[in-house]
Amino acid sequence: MSETAESPSEKRIPGAGEGAGRMERIVNLAKRRGLIFPSSEIYGGLNSCWDYGPIGVELKRNVKEAWWREMVWTRGDIVGLDCSILMHPRVWEASGHVAGFTDPMIDCKTCKSRFRADHLAQSDCPLEKGKRPGECKGELTDARQFNLMFKTFMGAVEEDASVVFLRPETAQGMFVNFESVLATQRRKLPFGIAQIGKSFRNEITPGNFTYRTREFEQMEMEFFVKPGEEQHWYEYWKKERLDWYGRLGIRPENLRLREHEPDELAHYARGCADVEYQFPFGWSELEGIASRTDFDLKQHAEWSGQSLSYFDEETRERFVPFVVEPAAGADRATLAFLVDAYDEDEVDGEVRAVLRLHPRLAPVKAAVLPLLRKGGQPEKAQEILATLRPHFPVQYDQAGSIGRRYRRQDEIGTPFAITVDHQTMEDGTVTLRDRDKTTQERIHESELLADLLRRIHG
Amino acid sequence: MSETAESPSEKRIPGAGEGAGRMERIVNLAKRRGLIFPSSEIYGGLNSCWDYGPIGVELKRNVKEAWWREMVWTRGDIVGLDCSILMHPRVWEASGHVAGFTDPMIDCKTCKSRFRADHLAQSDCPLEKGKRPGECKGELTDARQFNLMFKTFMGAVEEDASVVFLRPETAQGMFVNFESVLATQRRKLPFGIAQIGKSFRNEITPGNFTYRTREFEQMEMEFFVKPGEEQHWYEYWKKERLDWYGRLGIRPENLRLREHEPDELAHYARGCADVEYQFPFGWSELEGIASRTDFDLKQHAEWSGQSLSYFDEETRERFVPFVVEPAAGADRATLAFLVDAYDEDEVDGEVRAVLRLHPRLAPVKAAVLPLLRKGGQPEKAQEILATLRPHFPVQYDQAGSIGRRYRRQDEIGTPFAITVDHQTMEDGTVTLRDRDKTTQERIHESELLADLLRRIHG
Numbered sequence: 040m041s042e043t044a045e046s047p048s049e050k051r052i053p054g055a056g057e058g059a060g061r062m063e064r065i066v067n068l069a070k071r072r073g074l075i076f077p078s079s080e081i082y083g084g085l086n087s088c089w090d091y092g093p094i095g096v097e098l099k100r101n102v103k104e105a106w107w108r109e110m111v112w113t114r115g116d117i118v119g120l121d122c123s124i125l126m127h128p129r130v131w132e133a134s135g136h137v138a139g140f141t142d143p144m145i146d147c148k149t150c151k152s153r154f155r156a157d158h159l160a161q162s163d164c165p166l167e168k169g170k171r172p173g174e175c176k177g178e179l180t181d182a183r184q185f186n187l188m189f190k191t192f193m194g195a196v197e198e199d200a201s202v203v204f205l206r207p208e209t210a211q212g213m214f215v216n217f218e219s220v221l222a223t224q225r226r227k228l229p230f231g232i233a234q235i236g237k238s239f240r241n242e243i244t245p246g247n248f249t250y251r252t253r254e255f256e257q258m259e260m261e262f263f264v265k266p267g268e269e270q271h272w273y274e275y276w277k278k279e280r281l282d283w284y285g286r287l288g289i290r291p292e293n294l295r296l297r298e299h300e301p302d303e304l305a306h307y308a309r310g311c312a313d314v315e316y317q318f319p320f321g322w323s324e325l326e327g328i329a330s331r332t333d334f335d336l337k338q339h340a341e342w343s344g345q346s347l348s349y350f351d352e353e354t355r356e357r358f359v360p361f362v363v364e365p366a367a368g369a370d371r372a373t374l375a376f377l378v379d380a381y382d383e384d385e386v387d388g389e390v391r392a393v394l395r396l397h398p399r400l401a402p403v404k405a406a407v408l409p410l411l412r413k414g415g416q417p418e419k420a421q422e423i424l425a426t427l428r429p430h431f432p433v434q435y436d437q438a439g440s441i442g443r444r445y446r447r448q449d450e451i452g453t454p455f456a457i458t459v460d461h462q463t464m465e466d467g468t469v470t471l472r473d474r475d476k477t478t479q480e481r482i483h484e485s486e487l488l489a490d491l492l493r494r495i496h497g
Numbered sequence: 498m499s500e501t502a503e504s505p506s507e508k509r510i511p512g513a514g515e516g517a518g519r520m521e522r523i524v525n526l527a528k529r530r531g532l533i534f535p536s537s538e539i540y541g542g543l544n545s546c547w548d549y550g551p552i553g554v555e556l557k558r559n560v561k562e563a564w565w566r567e568m569v570w571t572r573g574d575i576v577g578l579d580c581s582i583l584m585h586p587r588v589w590e591a592s593g594h595v596a597g598f599t600d601p602m603i604d605c606k607t608c609k610s611r612f613r614a615d616h617l618a619q620s621d622c623p624l625e626k627g628k629r630p631g632e633c634k635g636e637l638t639d640a641r642q643f644n645l646m647f648k649t650f651m652g653a654v655e656e657d658a659s660v661v662f663l664r665p666e667t668a669q670g671m672f673v674n675f676e677s678v679l680a681t682q683r684r685k686l687p688f689g690i691a692q693i694g695k696s697f698r699n700e701i702t703p704g705n706f707t708y709r710t711r712e713f714e715q716m717e718m719e720f721f722v723k724p725g726e727e728q729h730w731y732e733y734w735k736k737e738r739l740d741w742y743g744r745l746g747i748r749p750e751n752l753r754l755r756e757h758e759p760d761e762l763a764h765y766a767r768g769c770a771d772v773e774y775q776f777p778f779g780w781s782e783l784e785g786i787a788s789r790t791d792f793d794l795k796q797h798a799e800w801s802g803q804s805l806s807y808f809d810e811e812t813r814e815r816f817v818p819f820v821v822e823p824a825a826g827a828d829r830a831t832l833a834f835l836v837d838a839y840d841e842d843e844v845d846g847e848v849r850a851v852l853r854l855h856p857r858l859a860p861v862k863a864a865v866l867p868l869l870r871k872g873g874q875p876e877k878a879q880e881i882l883a884t885l886r887p888h889f890p891v892q893y894d895q896a897g898s899i900g901r902r903y904r905r906q907d908e909i910g911t912p913f914a915i916t917v918d919h920q921t922m923e924d925g926t927v928t929l930r931d932r933d934k935t936t937q938e939r940i941h942e943s944e945l946l947a948d949l950l951r952r953i954h955g
Contacts, residue, residue, distance in 0.1 A: 073576075073681035079585030081673050081801040085661070086651070088583055090674060093576035093682055093690075113886045115893070118531075118551035123712050124695065125546055127537030144653060153653055191649045191663065193544070193711065195602060195611055195701055203543070205649065205663075215539050216548060223531035224551055225896075232551075237582065237695065243653055253651065254581050343539040428571045429954075435573070438683075496887075 062319040065381050066248055068392055072451050074098065074377070074402075075249060087245030087252045089370075094451050097402035097432055099256075099373045103235050105287060105399055106258045106367070110233045117231035117260060118224055122212030124237060125203050131188065133342035134211050134335070136204075141184040142243055149177020155243055156182035187240045189253075205239035210364060212236075213261040214335045217347055228349060228360060229272065231262040235369065247320050249370045256369035263349070263360040266333065272363045273310050273330040280326055280365045281314050284372070288397035289379045293317040297324075307334035314367075316375040325375055326367035333359040376400055380452060386442075394452030395475055398495045403453045404431040405491060408444050410460040412437055420459040423469070423484055430488065431495065449474055455491060520777040523839050524706055526850055530909050532556065532835070532860075533707060545703030545710045547828075552909050555860035555890055557714075557831045561693050563745060563857060564716045564825070568691045575689035575718060576682055580670030582695060583661050589646065591800035592669050592793070594662075599642040600701055607635020613701055614640035645698045647711075663697035668822060670694075671719040672793045675805055686807060686818060687730065689720040693827065705778050707828045714827035721807070721818040724791065727767060730821045731788040735770050738784055738823045742772065742830070746855035747837045751775040755782075765792035772825075774833040783833055784825035791817040834858055838910060844900075852910030853933055856953045861911045862889040863949060866902050868918040870895055878917040881927070881942055888946065889953065907932055913949060 069075040073092035077084040091099050111119045131137045143156035189205040192198075206212070213232040220232055235258045245251045264272050281296050299311040309330035315322045336359050340347040350357045380394040398404065407424045409416035417437055427433045434453070436444045441458065448456055456472040458479075463469050468481040471490075482490060527533040531550035535542040549557050569577045589595045601614035647663040650656075664670070671690040678690055693716045703709045722730050739754050757769040767788035773780045794817050798805040808815045838852040856862065865882045867874035875895055885891045892911070894902045899916065906914055914930040916937075921927050926939040929948075940948060 070677075071681060073678065076674060076677045078581045078583075079588055079673055080677065081797060081803045081805075082585040082587045085581070085583060085585045088581040090581060090670065091579040092674070093578060093678060096577040096579040099579065108887065112888075112890050115882070115886060119554040120551060121549040121554040121557065123536045123543070123546040123548060125536075125543060125697075125712050127540040127543045129540045130537055185653055189649045189651075191647045193647075193699065195643055195699075212548065215537055216534060216550070219528075219534045219538065220531065220551060223529060239583075241651065241653075254583050339539060345539045347539075424573070428573060429566065430570075432570050 061381070062248070062378075064383075064392070065319075065378055068381070068450065069095065069377070074451075087242070088254060089249050089252065094402045095373075098377065098396070098400060098452075099369065101400045101402070102373045102376060103256075103258065103369055106283075106369075106372075107233070107235060109283065110231070110258075110260055116229065117233050117262070118220060118226070120213060120216060120220070120232050120234045121236065122206075122209065122216065122234060124206050124239075125193065126206055126211065126215070128203055129342055130211050130215055130339075131204055131207075133338045134214075135338070136188060136207055137186070140188060140207060141186050143182035144185045144243065145182050146180045147177045148180060153243065185243070187242065189239045189241050207240050208238050208366070209234045209236045209257045209259045210261060210366065211335075213259070214339050214347075215343075217263070217336060217339075218345065221349065228351070229262060229264040229268070231260050233258075233260040235259075247318070247323075249374050250318065250320075250323060252370065255371075257366065258369050258372070259364065259366040261335075262363045262365075264363060265351075266358060266361045269309060269330050269332070269361040269363060273328065276363050276365050277312050277328050280328055280367070284314065284316070284325065284375070287376065287400060288395070289316065289375060293379055295322065297322075305331075305334075307332050316371075316379070318375070318378055323371075325371050326365060328363070328365045331362045331364055333361050335362060336360065386446070391446055391449060393449040393474065396452035396454070398454040399497075401452045401454050402432060403434050403448070403451060404495055405455040405457055406434045406436055406444070406448045406453050407457045408435075408441060408459065409437050410441060410458055414461065415464055416459045416461075419463055420457075423457065423459065423487065426488060427491070430492065445472065455494065457487065519839070520706070520836075522841075522850070523777075523836055526839070526908065527553065527835070532909075545700070546712060547707050547710065552860045553831075556835065556854070556858060556910075557827065559858045559860070560831045560834060561714075561716065561827055564741075564827075564830075565691070565693060567741065568689070568716075568718055574687065575691050575720070576678060576684070578671060578674060578678070578690050578692045579694065580664075580667065580674065580692060582664050582697075583651065584664055584669065584673070586661055587800055588669050588673055588797075589662055589665075591796045592672075593796070594646060594665055595644070598646060598665060599644050601640040602643045602701065603640050604638045605635045606638060611701065643701070645700065647697045647699050665698050666696050666824070667692045667694045667715045667717045668719060668824060669793075671717070672797050672805075673801075675721070675794060675797075676803065679807065686809070687720060687722040687726065689718050691716075691718040693717075705776070705781075707832050708776070708778075708781060710828065713829075715824065716827050716830070717822065717824040719793075720821045720823075722821060723809075724816060724819045727788050727790070727819040727821060731768050731786065734821050734823050735786050738786055738825070739772050742774070742783065742833070745834065745858060746853070747774065747833060751837055753780065755780075763792075765790050774829075774837070776833070776836060781829075783829050784823060786821070786823045789820045789822055791819050793820060794818065844904070849904055849907060851907040851932065854910035854912070856912040857955075859910045859912050860890060861892050861906070861909060862953055863913040863915055864892045864894055864902070864906045864911050865915045866893075866899060866917065867895050868899060868916055872919065873922055874917045874919075877921055878915075881915065881917065881945065884946060885949070888950065903930065913952065915945065 074095035076090045076092050078088035078090050079085045110117050145154050145156045188207050190202050192201045193203045194201045238257050239254050242253050284294055295315050297313045297315050311329040313324040314326040316325050336347040348357050348359050380396040382393050382395050383390050407420045409420040424435050454474045458470040468483050470479045471482050472479045532553035534548045534550050536546035536548050537543045568575050603612050603614045646665050648660050650659045651661045652659045696715050697712050700711050742752055753773050755771045755773050769787040771782040772784040774783050794805040806815050806817050838854040840851050840853050841848050865878045867878040882893050912932045916928045926941050928937045929940050930937045
């Protein structure tokens with residue numbers, strides 16, 4: 040249930056001109072180089088929906104892959120899951136979403152604008168007031184609760200009995216499958232279940248590029264522990280998840296952990312903290328780590344009539360496990376990696392944009408560039424290209440000066456550029472250029488693949 | 498628009514008792530070993546929705562990864578894309594889905610059952626008739642068109658203006674982004690745009706396990722070519738896509754290409770063929786390859802008012818490209834690989850189930866098994882485990898006889914079992930067992946990772 044409420048720290052910073060300008064340049068680059076396009080743009084776009092272009096799709100795939108590798112493959116105490124987006128409607132009654140997943144809404148009777156009541160309450164803030172178009176001062180309706188779940192009808196008849204919801208989070212999939220995973224995977228506590236997938240929330244005020252959207256992808260993990268051990272694991276996961284972003288290259292000064300105030304906590308929660316990133320539009324949540332007690336399993340046990348408990352072979356006790364949940368947004372993480380990687384410097388009096396992405400996250404791992412379009416260099420470059428392609432995305436480019444070609448790759452964050460030149464044709468060595476150091480070294484083509492794999496995956 | 502109509506060949510085979518029994522055993526294995534669970538099972542399930550469990554999620558990930566690697570990374574003439582599921586409603590007017598993506602439905606006035614009119618027409622078929630519960634003979638309504646798109650409301654108000662659809666196919670994302678890809682990726686014809694993602698169709702008669710579901714994942718590619726070259730590329734992609742399944746291990750006798758009859762073709766299509774797999778429930782479509790002319794781009798150009806064309810630098814001509822589309826179902830492919838891999842043989846008078854999956858598709862690549870729970874063997878096994886884990890899913894198992902442990906791994910298709918024994922503690926070699934040959938060879942632990950990577954990825 041992370042991402043439910045707008046984090047108090049996620050506010051646009053008044054007067055953050057430089058920050059806003061930086062964000063605009065990133066959005067422009069993302070569109071110009073095929074990272075992120077507005078959805079259905081030829082039809083004027085669809086509010087808050089975005090498409091990942093040829094470069095962006097690889098970036099987001101790498102973010103999700105890094106999460107899955109780390110959480111599911113490498114640890115050994117977490118298993119994966121991939122649930123359908125459409126689930127039984129009672130899931131959302133048990134979880135509390137049908138009754139409580141709402142925002143209070145207020146309409147202006149004069150200009151018909153619609154506001155979140157909790158935003159209007161902060162009417163001292165000039166920016167919040169500024170959202171009322173034309174500064175209309177018309178009479179306001181009382182606040183009404185508006186459920187954020189998208190609903191649709193399954194089957195041929197549009198009636199109440201056929202209403203299903205697009206899941207507003209992936210987490211419930213882990214809870215309703217807890218028993219099936221336990222029965223089939225021979226797991227002992229503590230263990231986790233992880234899932235990556237799309238969720239949908241009918242947000243009233245989406246915004247900030249891909250940060251707050253109505254359709255988004257989550258990377259959530261439910262870690263089941265013995266009651267009494269939850270505080271240990273809560274501390275563990277806070278540190279672990281904060282570190283993950285750092286290990287993949289986010290600058291420490293742009294990351295922080297914000298512990299929720301007691302009055303921000305759900306009634307069942309023992310603790311909740313956000314991993315926040317300093318976007319140009321302010322500190323904003325990337326991921327929530329929540330200590331959720333046995334609330335979710337008990338709710339589903341009650342609503343389904345099934346026993347969702349764990350039998351401890353050693354102590355011969357049966358109990359309902361407690362849960363610690365790190366819930367991250369895949370689009371938010373992708374945006375944070377993109378924003379943090381974005382850099383500008385000057386080359387020959389021109390401003391050059393460069394994405395200093397971790398090699399593991401870089402959409403294209405290497406570019407293969409023949410220095411000249413003759414002397415067998417293009418053919419040799421194509422040959423090298425063919426040996427690398429099955430292993431990671433590689434680009435070939437022979438158009439324009441070598442400096443211009445380097446800069447094209449810098450803009451999409453390609454960490455390595457391989458140049459085939461005169462010497463290559465003589466001794467089989469190529470130059471390998473590092474995006475960040477802009478240094479070059481010669482390396483034999485037969486060592487390229489192994490060398491690059493080592494540089495990318497460590 | 499593949500998967501639209503039920504393929505004439507995809508019919509349950511009356512009297513296919515053996516086939517049906519085989520399918521049932523596969524469904525049972527899938528549930529028992531954590532490949533595929535019914536969705537929301539603790540609430541009685543949700544019709545036609547399925548969840549991939551810890552083993553199944555890796556299998557499906559591998560199928561999608563194999564497709565992406567082959568289509569996007571290795572070839573070099575296809576780029577990726579990842580569009581939002583919610584798109585502008587006019588997309589579906591332009592594509593013809595709002596007006597034409599319908600099934601004709603008939604109700605029985607007496608028993609209130611609902612049927613597809615085109616099924617009832619085949620009333621000579623005892624199985625189709627058998628679908629009317631209780632063989633009711635009540636009066637039938639006229640056929641009415643029922644649109645298969647799921648609709649929902651975006652924004653706070655449920656009114657016509659806020660209706661959006663869950664995409665019934667991913668393909669339209671490639672057409673509406675054609676211009677953006679062209680403008681940002683410096684591509685020359687022929688080139689393709691590929692996407693993997695969820696689609697939704699409100700099917701009246703889902704069924705056959707994960708084969709026909711209302712929520713499903715597609716792997717679609719639109720290949721844009723010069724008009725006049727479409728027949729060449731149509732032939733090319735039919736062969737290429739059929740071969741792909743074979744290269745990943747499907748037996749040739751269970752694969753075929755079925756060319757559509759002229760009266761099955763859409764009015765704009767130059768040709769359409771299905772890659773079919775022989776499931777226990779009959780020959781059924783895995784993928785459709787369609788030669789679609791310039792129909793889609795022209796429709797979107799007309800409805801959006803944008804020019805969707807291509808300028809050929811060499812001939813100095815501007816024209817609308819033709820499209821050849823291979824459109825595969827990720828869940829169907831996954832099911833075909835699972836069904837084809839399922840085998841049974843007898844070991845010590847017991848029937849043993851084994852999934853003979855291609856190593857690249859196998860959910861778990863290797864199991865590390867200490868022969869004994871003493872003598873340092875478990876510790877050594879854990880050490881080996883730690884070196885393999887960052888690279889692919891690996892399992893550790895020390896419970897029960899070694900034969901039983903092998904069989905557990907056979908059931909989920911693990912191609913390699915590594916046993917740590919007495920000799921390992923002396924000379925550092927382990928035994929490597931091959932799932933299919935059931936032969937063992939000794940290999941030094943220092944060579945394991947490279948050896949396994951070679952066996953998996955070739």
